[in-house]
Amino acid sequence: MSKARPEVGLFVTCLVDLFRPGVGFAAVALLERAGCAVTVPRNQTCCGQPAYNGGDRANATAIAKQVVEAFEKFDYVVAPSGSCAGMIAKHYPQLFAGDPAMAARAGDLAGRTHELISFLVDIRGMDALDVKFDATATYHDACSGLRELGVKAQPRALLERIEGLRLVELPGAEMCCGVGGAFCVKYPDISNKMVANKTRDIAATGAELVLAGDLGCLMNIAGKLAREGSPVRVRHIAEVLAGMAGQPAIGEGRR
C-alpha cells in the first residue's frame, strides 16, 4: 500500500487517553510529519488486554470486536504502544478462532496495525527529524514491542537523529520493568523487586532522562523513581521525537 497520503487510524490506548494525552498529540504530530492523514475513531476505549490476560475471554473478545469495527476502513492503524499494537496484531486473530468471518476481519486489521515508532521507521521510512533536545537519555525496551513486534533498532535510530541528545545504553534494557498489566497490583512485592532492579540500572547509566515506547512501563518506572527521590525524568519517546517535551515529565508537578 503506497498511497501518497495514507489514512491512519490512531489507536490512542487507554493509558495515553486517560493519563497522558500529550503522547497522543505527539503521535499525531509525528504521523502527520510522516505524511499520514490521522483520524481518531470515537468508539475506542482499550485493546482489551486486562480482560484477555485476566482470563476473561468473553469480554476480551467483545472489546476486540469493537476495535475491529472501529478501525475497519483505515490503511493503517497505529498505536503509541507496543503492548496494545501487539495485542491487536498478534492476539486478536486467535480470539476469533471459532468465528471465520470475524477471524478474517481481525486478521486483516492485524496486518494493518503497527506500533508507532516502528511504523514511522519501517513503513514510512522516517530518518530525519528537525528536533533539538539537550539531554543524556537512556532507553528501556518494553517487552511486547520488543518480543512480539521486533521494536529495537527503530527507536534508537530516530533518537540518534535528535540534535543534542546523547543516548546511553541501559544495562538490562530488555528486562521487564515489572508492571505487567494487573500483575503489579496482584503481586506487588515481586513487581517492586523488578522495578527496583530497573531503577538501579537506570541510575547506573547516569542519564537524566528515561524513554520508552509504552506508557504502562513508563508510569511504573516514573512512580518508582519518584518514590526513591530520584531526579531522573521519564517520558514517552514520542514526546521527545515530536519536539513536545516541554510539558512536565511523567509524574512531575507543574513548575
Added chain:
Amino acid sequence: MESTSRNFNANVRAALANDALQSALGKIESGFVANRANAAPRLPEFDALRDQARDIKDHILDNLDFYLEAFEARVLESGGQVHWASSAADARAAILDICRSVDARTVTKGKSMIAEEIGLNDFLEENGIEPVETDLGEYIIQLRKEPPSHIIAPAIHLVKEQIEEAFRGAHEGMFDSGRSLEEPRALLEEARAVLRQRFLDADVGITGANFLIAATGSTVIVTNEGNGDLTQTLPKIHIVIASLEKVVPTLEDTSTLLRVLARSATGQEFTSYTTFSNGPRRNGDPDGPEQFHVVLLDNGRSEMLGGPVRDVLRCIRCGACMNHCPVYGAVGGHSYGWVYPGPIGAVLTPTLLGLDEGRHLPNASTFCGRCESVCPVRIPLLSLMRHHREQAFEDKLSPAAERTGLGVWAFFARHPALYRFATGLAMRALAWAGRKQGRFSTLPFAGGWTAHRDLPAPQGDTFQRQWSARGGRRR
C-alpha cells in the same frame, strides 16, 4: 513432594526477605543467561535447529504410543525390563519391588526431576532404604533436607557459605575440622571423597533420562560431573525412571535435541558427559549392571496429550525459561512450591496438581515473553499460562474483588460513550487533585500500586475530550 504452591504469596515474601537467596539469584544473569547469549549466535543454524527440535517433538507426540512400544521392544530385546506406571504410586511401588528383590540397603541416584515428582527419596527412606544423591547440587540439598530450586541446578539458591556449613555439619568426624573449604574446588573434592564409598556400597543405582531412544532402546543422560555413569554402572541394578514424553525416534533426532539442549541450558556446546545405556551387562562386557529396568511414568501425561496444554509435553527440561524469567530471578524456585519452578512450572503445576493448588503460578507473570524467546522447542508458554487463567476465571477461583473490578471495567470498556463520560470526569478530578505534585503517594483503591511506587497523575482532560474540543478528525 508436598506442594506449597497455594501459599505462593507467603513463599514470595520469605524469598524476597532472604538475603542469601537474593545474592545467589543475582548470579543467574551473569552465568546461565550470559552463557546462552554467547553460545546461541556461535551456531548460525541455532534457530533452525530449534524449529527442527519442535517438529521432532511434535511428531513424537503425534505417535507417542508407537515409539513407546518400539522402545519397550528394544529394551526387552537387550535383556532389560520395562515397567509401565500410570501414577506416582505405581512408579514408587515398582521401584521398591526391584530394590527389595536384592535386599537393597542403599541406592545411589543421579539427578532426576521425575524422582522428585514421585517423591522417591522420602518413600525409599520410609521403607528403610537410604537414597544417596550423587549429583553435587542434589547432594548438597539432600544434606540440607530441601527440594531442588531449579531443574538443572538444584542448589542454585545457595551461596558458598551455606554449602560449607552443610558439609561441616554432615561430614563431622570424617575430615579434619580445621580444613579449609573456602574454594569451591575444596567442596567438590570433599563431596567426591564422601561419595566414592557410597558409589561402591550401593545395591541399586537410579537415574533419570533425558531421552529414551525408540530405535535402539537406549536411555540417555547428560551430566557435567560424570556421577550418573558411576551411579548406573557400579551397582548390580540400574533403574531408569522417566516420563513417557522422553521417548525420541532415532539417534539422529537425539543428537538434534542434544545440540539445542546444552546450548539452551548452560550455553555449552555439549555437556561434559552424554551417556547412553543399553540393557544390562552382556557376556564379555567388562562392567555394567546385572539388571536394567526402565520405569515409564505417565502421571497425567496421556491426558495432557489430548488436551489444551499438549505443547508443554515438548519440554526437554533445559531450564532456560526459568533462567530468563524475571519473576524466577526475583523469588527463586522454592517460591513456586512444587517440583517444577519458573514458566514451565507455571504451566505444569496447575495441570498436574489442579488450579486450586497452582492458580497463582500462571498469574504471577508479567507475560514479558523472555521465556518463550529462548525455549529451544518453542513452547507457547504465555498462551498456556493464559489458558490456566481462563480456566481459573471460568471456575471463579480468583478473588471476588478482582473479578468484580474486572467486570466493572469491562462494562465501561464495552460502552465507549459511557466510558468517555466517566473517564472524562474521573481524570479531571484526579488531575486536579494531583496538579501540584504531579503524582500520588497514596490513593484510595490504588494500594497495590502505591505500596511501592507513586502513581503519576493524569495531565488533565482525556485525549478524547481534547481531540474533540480541537475539532480533530473523527469517525
